[in-house]
Amino acid sequence: MSLSSLVGVPTQIDWLLRILVAALCGSAIGYERATQRKSAGIRTHMVVAVASALFMIVSKYGFFDLLSMHDIALDPSRIAAQIVTGISFIGAGTILVRKEQISGLTTAAGVWATAAIGMAVGAGMYLIGIISTVFLFFIQILFHDDSFINFIILHVRFTVQVDANNHPGILDELKDFLSKNEVEQISMKIIDVTSDRIIVNVDGIIRNRKDENDIILALEKNSDVHRVNYSRGGMN
Numbered sequence: 001m002s003l004s005s006l007v008g009v010p011t012q013i014d015w016l017l018r019i020l021v022a023a024l025c026g027s028a029i030g031y032e033r034a035t036q037r038k039s040a041g042i043r044t045h046m047v048v049a050v051a052s053a054l055f056m057i058v059s060k061y062g063f064f065d066l067l068s069m070h071d072i073a074l075d076p077s078r079i080a081a082q083i084v085t086g087i088s089f090i091g092a093g094t095i096l097v098r099k100e101q102i103s104g105l106t107t108a109a110g111v112w113a114t115a116a117i118g119m120a121v122g123a124g125m126y127l128i129g130i131i132s133t134v135f136l137f138f139i140q141i142l143f144h145d146d147s148f149i150n151f152i153i154l155h156v157r158f159t160v161q162v163d164a165n166n167h168p169g170i171l172d173e174l175k176d177f178l179s180k181n182e183v184e185q186i187s188m189k190i191i192d193v194t195s196d197r198i199i200v201n202v203d204g205i206i207r208n209r210k211d212e213n214d215i216i217l218a219l220e221k222n223s224d225v226h227r228v229n230y231s232r233g234g235m236n
Helices: 009-035 042-061 078-092 105-122 126-142 146-152 170-180 212-220
Strands: 096-098 101-103 155-165 184-193 197-207 225-230
Touching: 009 042, 009 126, 009 155, 042 105, 042 126, 078 105, 105 126, 155 170, 155 212, 170 184, 170 197, 170 212, 212 225
Parallel strands: none
Antiparallel strands: 096 101, 155 197, 155 225, 184 197
16 A cells, blocks of 8 residues: 555645745745856756755655554664765766866756655655656756746846956946946956056846856957956856
């Protein structure tokens, strides 16, 4: 007899509601990270939130059929706990860092979520396991398309480090130049300065559909600018 047959439909609907709320909360946090151009965006945060909710549900209710037996003499959840820890190491192995760019975060989260689905099915929670699979499948497909992400994210962070000539009014000139290239809410922080050179961290906001490459190339062509360093996701 499966666990799904031992619990009522309202209980299973409550489980699914918990997963949905977790996904919405994860997407909210991921949205903020995506606007900051961070590697872990909406999709990664949603997958992790759904997997965590599913792990918690399995932990709380997945052993109901065994724990109801009066002669049980062991902890049926001990193997499940080891799965959560062990699969985390496997997921971590899929994360790669190359030239300050991180890849594999969503794959790692997907591996972790797959373990949660396997645990749910193994515990006899067939309905929630299958629906979670479908839900995660559509999350991966929907948010893999940049056009959809660009549609829901209106503005993103734009951060560069500029090495320029040091002369009176250079900061105002750089700010005016960036404003003309549609960079908003500009803030500047001097990192290093000499009598003839100045290095400044520039932080601002641009429309998500604006190509930051155009801004960087325009800066490079500025006669006062010697070098521009750009890092997607900010300088820290």
